[in-house]
Amino acid sequence: MVNTLFCRILVLVSSCAFPLCAFANDSAPPRWNILFVFADDWGRYASCYKGLDGRPGLNDVISTPNFDRVAHDGVLFRNAFVNAPSCTPSRSSLLSGRYFFNTGLGAILRGAIWDESIPSFPLLLRDAGYHIGKSYKVWSPGHPMDAPFGRQRYAYEKSGNAPNNFSEESYARMEKGMSVEAARAEILAQVRGNFDAFLADRKPGQPWLYFFGTTTTHRKWIRGSGKRLWGIDPDRLKGRMPAFLPDVPEVREDVADYLGESQAVDAELGILLERLETSGDADRTMIVVSGDHGMPGVPFGKCNLYDHGTAVALLVRVPGVRGARIVDDFVSLPDLAPTFMEIAGVGIPGGLYGRSLLSLLKSGREGQIEPDRTWVISGRERHVDVAREGNLPYPMRALRTKDFVYIRNFAPDRMPMGDPLKALTPEAYRSGALVEDTRIGFADMDGGPTKAWMIAHRNDPQWRWLYEHAFGKRPSEELYDLRKDPDQVKNVAGDPNYAEMKAELAAQLIGRLKDAGDPRVVGDGKAFDRSPFTDPSGEGPDGRPLKGSSGGRKKAE
Numbered sequence: 001m002v003n004t005l006f007c008r009i010l011v012l013v014s015s016c017a018f019p020l021c022a023f024a025n026d027s028a029p030p031r032w033n034i035l036f037v038f039a040d041d042w043g044r045y046a047s048c049y050k051g052l053d054g055r056p057g058l059n060d061v062i063s064t065p066n067f068d069r070v071a072h073d074g075v076l077f078r079n080a081f082v083n084a085p086s087c088t089p090s091r092s093s094l095l096s097g098r099y100f101f102n103t104g105l106g107a108i109l110r111g112a113i114w115d116e117s118i119p120s121f122p123l124l125l126r127d128a129g130y131h132i133g134k135s136y137k138v139w140s141p142g143h144p145m146d147a148p149f150g151r152q153r154y155a156y157e158k159s160g161n162a163p164n165n166f167s168e169e170s171y172a173r174m175e176k177g178m179s180v181e182a183a184r185a186e187i188l189a190q191v192r193g194n195f196d197a198f199l200a201d202r203k204p205g206q207p208w209l210y211f212f213g214t215t216t217t218h219r220k221w222i223r224g225s226g227k228r229l230w231g232i233d234p235d236r237l238k239g240r241m242p243a244f245l246p247d248v249p250e251v252r253e254d255v256a257d258y259l260g261e262s263q264a265v266d267a268e269l270g271i272l273l274e275r276l277e278t279s280g281d282a283d284r285t286m287i288v289v290s291g292d293h294g295m296p297g298v299p300f301g302k303c304n305l306y307d308h309g310t311a312v313a314l315l316v317r318v319p320g321v322r323g324a325r326i327v328d329d330f331v332s333l334p335d336l337a338p339t340f341m342e343i344a345g346v347g348i349p350g351g352l353y354g355r356s357l358l359s360l361l362k363s364g365r366e367g368q369i370e371p372d373r374t375w376v377i378s379g380r381e382r383h384v385d386v387a388r389e390g391n392l393p394y395p396m397r398a399l400r401t402k403d404f405v406y407i408r409n410f411a412p413d414r415m416p417m418g419d420p421l422k423a424l425t426p427e428a429y430r431s432g433a434l435v436e437d438t439r440i441g442f443a444d445m446d447g448g449p450t451k452a453w454m455i456a457h458r459n460d461p462q463w464r465w466l467y468e469h470a471f472g473k474r475p476s477e478e479l480y481d482l483r484k485d486p487d488q489v490k491n492v493a494g495d496p497n498y499a500e501m502k503a504e505l506a507a508q509l510i511g512r513l514k515d516a517g518d519p520r521v522v523g524d525g526k527a528f529d530r531s532p533f534t535d536p537s538g539e540g541p542d543g544r545p546l547k548g549s550s551g552g553r554k555k556a557e
Contacts (some may be wrong), residue, residue: 029345031207032319033285034125035272038094039265040087040137040215041302042291044313046262048076052326053486061236062259064266066273067315070287072324074317075361079330081376081400085293085302085309086383087218088112090333091139094292095120097337097354101379101518106139107528108393110385114142119349121337122154125209128344131202135194136164137213145211156201159193162186166216166264167225167257180229184267191271199279209340214268217261219296219446220436224253226260243487244300244308244470246453246463251298254449258295286343287317290333297448299470303383303417305398305407306480306488310378318361325366329373330400331357353516375401377512381520381528387418387443391531394418394444395520399509405488406505407478410520417471418443423455442471477502 046067050059083093084100084107092106093099096118100107104115114120122145126132133156138145145154162169166187173183195210202208226232234252241247245255269289276282291312295301300308314331317323334354341348342356360369368374378400382393394417395410409416422428423441433440434452445451458467469489479493479502492498510521519527 030319030343031345032343033207033281034209034340034343035212035276035285035287036209037212037214037265037269037272037287037289039262039291040213040218041293041296042217042262042265042312043294043301043308044080044311045259045295046071046266046313046315048072048315049313052078055486056240057242058237058240058255058259060240061232061256062262064263066266066270067289067313069273070269070289070315070317074287074315074321074323075325075327075366077314077316077331078326078328079376079402080290080312080314080333081310081330081378082293082312082333083376083378084380085304085378086380087292088139089381090292093332093334094336095122095139095143097121097334097341097348097352099334099353099377099379099516099518101381101520101528102351102353102516108382110382111531112142114139114144114147116144118351121340121346122209122211124341124346124349125344128346129206130344131198131206131208132211133198133201133208134211134213135191135198136161137215138211156194156198158197160187160190163188163191163264163268164215165221166261167222167229170229171222171225184229188267188271191268192275195272195275199275199281207344212268212272214265216264216268217258217291219438219448221257221261223257223449226253226256226258230260230263232256232260232263242300242308243489244306244466245298245450246457246466248453250453251450254298255295283319285319287315288336289313289315290336292333297446298450299445299454299466300488302446303380303444305378305380305396306405307400308488310398310400316357316361321362322364325364327360327366328368329360329370330376330402331360331373332376332378375399375508377509379518379520384418384439384443385531386439388414389419393528395528397509397513397518397520399505399512401505403482404501404505405478405480405482406502406509408506408509409474409476409478410525412474412476414473415442415471416474417445420471424458429456445470477506479505 045059045062046064047059047062048068048071082090084090086109088109089100089107092103096103103118105113106115122132133154134145135156140146169187170183173186198210234256237252237255238247245251276285293302294309300306302309335357338348338352338354338356339358342358363369379397381395385391392414394414396407398405398407421441428434428440434455435447435449438447454467457463477493478491479498480488481492493502513521
């Protein structure tokens with residue numbers, strides 16, 4: 001059978017496919033260059049994912065020829081997930097190859113600090129002789145690539161930071177008389193300039209790792225920019241919205257604007273791919289494209305363990321292997337750390353749960369390749385520090401399999417998206433605070449038009465259920481049958497017909513968490529409840545001192 005992905009995008013890429021080379025020696029580490037494009041808050045949104053779940057969806061209206069090009073020349077992972085749907089813990093897990101809860105204070109957002117005793121793949125590759133560098137966000141603020149000395153030593157950003165805020169920067173230029181095309185070209189020139197500076201600093205023959213961490217898909221963005229800048233008509237989303245996104249004009253426009261920012265990431269990738277070809281590096285460079293979690297500022301997305309929060313695109317092109325393949329194995333982004341280490345010939349340190357993907361990538365096969373890759377675990381603790389009284393987190397863990405999502409909420413008495421604070425006051429609407437201020441109320445959901453619309457319509461009989469599901473308290477267990485409920489809106493945890501399956505999945509989840517030493521399920525289970533700002537014990541989730549919990553640590557943003 002002809003691969004459907006290949007058919008769909010062959011026309012786009014047939015004239016510009018990457019040159020490929022054979023493996024010189026399967027037993028030796030390939031030590032390819034690595035181009036890693038990792039977009040902030042970018043979920044599974046690319047036109048190469050269109051139709052893969054067999055129903056209409058948001059990817060029907062997005063056009064991403066450069067993402068599609070990498071998929072054509074490499075592998076599209078159908079089942080790629082993050083370990084935590086919040087920026088800092090997701091990136092802590094990514095960089096270390098560990099479960100997020102095994103990264104100390106890297107497991108939370110506000111108050112996070114990188115534990116220098118935990119190895120991370122960029123620095124391991126550096127020590128193995130790689131030239132490393134980054135543009136924009138890797139981790140913040142404590143990892144050496146993002147720390148103050150790291151910004152000077154590893155950062156290549158002197159050409160400009162406009163690619164991080166594509167819509168805002170485009171509008172600023174258009175207000176001065178530029179056309180849309182000219183504004184776009186000027187912003188993309190900064191991508192090229194930063195990458196050129198990085199390439200110019202390498203030694204002859206030296207392999208390299210370039211981390212391109214654009215944040216343009218992170219809120220906020222300009223309302224109406226999806227249509228004006230990228231031609232995405234919000235009305236085309238009508239009938240294609242998942243059940244947890246109200247199919248109304250305000251929300252469709254918000255989603256269209258987000259998809260426009262996703263197309264901006266694609267345009268930035270296009271510049272990097274073009275430069276790879278002209279530099280002569282394309283045939284010895286591994287290309288990896290992904291994001292740190294799902295859509296922000298909407299229900300079921302960022303900070304949630306439903307697919308809209310944890311599922312991400314993962315596209316990987318390696319030299320010398322047949323492309324246009326769709327792989328069904330379940331993978332988690334921490335699998336990338338040991339993958340990069342194996343490519344560089346670095347010894348894998350202890351404490352990793354991630355498993356290298358290199359065997360999948362080199363196999364030339366598609367579908368389910370390794371029979372034991374059939375599940376992933378995700379979780380969450382603290383996001384915004386003021387979301388709940390006492391700086392308490394909202395602890396969750398989930399097991400995702402082909403047919404089910406099982407979620408354990410360890411503190412169902414707490415509000416999952418944070419306390420209402422001022423979110424329900426009329427003044428919040430009149431001031432526009434619900435759109436502009438992430439922390440005005442329900443602070444673990446970013447501010448934006450969709451959040452504001454949902455709160456404004458909380459008493460609408462049609463949408464009351466969604467408001468309660470997004471912002472209200474949740475039961476200790478949730479179970480979703482993906483065969484019948486792909487949008488995960490009907491909790492069947494209390495259905496007797498699912499009692500056996502729920503018990504089986506619960507036992508698997510808790511057993512695996514115990515085996516991994518998750519502080520939430522071993523000991524007293526309250527390690528993450530201790531605030532890095534106010535707890536007098538001065539002890540972190542790993543049992544070690546917080547080293548300045550009374551104010552000496554800089555907060556992560």
